[in-house]
Amino acid sequence: MTAMDEARQAAGAVATPPPAPPPAHVVSKEPWDPYVAEKLTAEQERFYMAGQWKLMWWRLRRHKPAVICGGFLLFMYLVTLVSEIIAPYDQHTRHIRHIFAPPQGIHLFHEGSFVGPFTYGYKMERDPDTLQRIYTEDKSTTHPVRFFCLGESYEFWGLIEGRFHLACPSEGGTLFLLGTDRLGRDMFSRIVYAARISLTVGLFGISLSFVLGLVIGGIAGYYGGWIDNIIQRAIEIIKSFPHLPLWLALSAALPVTWSPLLVYFGITIILALLDWPGLARAVRSKLLSLREEDFATAAALMGASPQRIIGRHLIPSFMSHLIASATLSIPSMILAETALSFLGLGLRPPITSWGVLLNEATDINVVAVNWWLMLPVVPVILVILSFQFFGDGLRDAADPYH
Missing domain, CATH: 1.10.3720.10 (MetI-like)
Known part of the structure; x- marks a missing residue:
């Protein structure tokens, strides 16, 4: 007991209890003194000084989904922002020869040899009973897919004329990744x-x-x-x-x-x-x-x-x-x-x-x-x-x- 504590007791005052020891996760090399403030580590100081938004970001990063x-x-x-560049066709472009055409697959090999990304053409027939269009792949010709190319023209956000596309069909070919609708418009676009x-x-x-x-x-x-x-x-x-x-x-x-x-x-x-x-x-x-x-x-x-x-x-x-x-x-x-x-x-x-x-x-x-x-x-x-x-x-x- 210190001299100050003895003086307080002599005056009839209640001695002030010493502060609680530091939490178990606080590591300090110095011997613990109840009347000396503990120094925070750099990581602890970074945590305690962080603002609300930074704490929210740290918690969100742990939520993987x-x-x-x-x-x-x-x-x-x-x-x-770049729909016109991503879409190979304009949303209103009609292909009257390919109404209700099924999706085209992207192929890499033709007759056992590597050709690169390409699509096969269509062969169209009509069912004699229902008059329904029946499409089959025409494997006699290949249509390479071009990337970062000039294709169908468009107005970027209705303001700027452009023709640059991420992917385009070759000349005379088609690129209907998700097929076409009743008017022959590309569904993917x-x-x-x-x-x-x-x-x-x-x-x-x-x-x-x-x-x-x-x-x-x-x-x-x-x-x-x-x-x-x-x-x-x-x-x-x-x-x-x-x-x-x-x-x-x-x-x-x-x-x-x-x-x-x-x-x-x-x-x-x-x-x-x-x-x-x-x-x-x-x-x-x-x-x-x-x-x-x-x-x-x-x-x-x-x-x-x-x-x-x-x-x-x-x-x-x-x-x-x-x-x-x-x-x-x-x-x-x-x-x-x-x-x-x-x-x-x-x-x-x-x-x-x-x-x-x-x-x-x-x-x-x-x-x-x-x-x-x-x-x-x-x-x-x-x-x-x-x-x-x-x-x-x-x-x-x-x-x-x-």
Whole structure:
């Protein structure tokens, strides 16, 4: 016992207990002194000094399915930027001699010798009973596949004329990797072009929904009282309606005279207006607890306006959680657009989306014979699953107690 402790006991004071020993994982070469602060290692200092976003990134990297799915989604969105280059044909180019042509395989060897990537031509016959087109491979000639080549002309994003493609058919040959439709249009090219529309609908829709959810949920959570009651009753009324019939009713109300671009933005606004209540409730519940914290009270005492307190202090403290929640809402918007277009009440030609392509495969007799018309459902499934896994990983990474 030190002299100071003896003096305190003599004065009738209670001796201050020594601090607890360091945790077992803290390794120190110096003998432990309860009144001397321990030095942190470089790794510990890096961890304790890391910000919220860096910690979230470290946790996300450990979630392997989320990382893989995030890479796939990044690849898909990069493809939408260069759809004209990836697609060997324009989405509206018709090949009247190859209507309902089956997918062509890529071959490397011809008659035992290596030729390189090439396709065989088609031989077309008609069934004398059903008049159906029957295609077989014409192995007498080969059509080499050219890479990084000049092919069919296009307008890049509708602005710049170009002819550069990632892959092109040879002169006189064809390159129908996923077959053709009832008008002889290349299905692979149309799926690539459709990805730009279907994927951006989800992004634009969630952006608008995100803004509405933050503003309305922020007002309800910060002010509370009768304002909160009115907003909560409005959210309950909106969520009480079945979504699919409401989507159908609002989509059917869009004027048929609208241009395809206006229809696109109209569908996006409809999806966003029906998606914001869930995000608004999440924002409200967070703000109801955070508005009583010391930092919010200090900001109010310093004269900060409610808008500044909500926008600069409260919402940024749980923005990572909101981004994870928004990521899980994007696939629902993609599915909603696909469903509406499939039913003929969403986007309409000449706009091409995955739902529009699936709408052309509604005839079961056509699908039974020409199965490749159902292939647009494959990217829909892959993208939806990727968003779910990626969103789950983001949500776990944003949870500080996970």
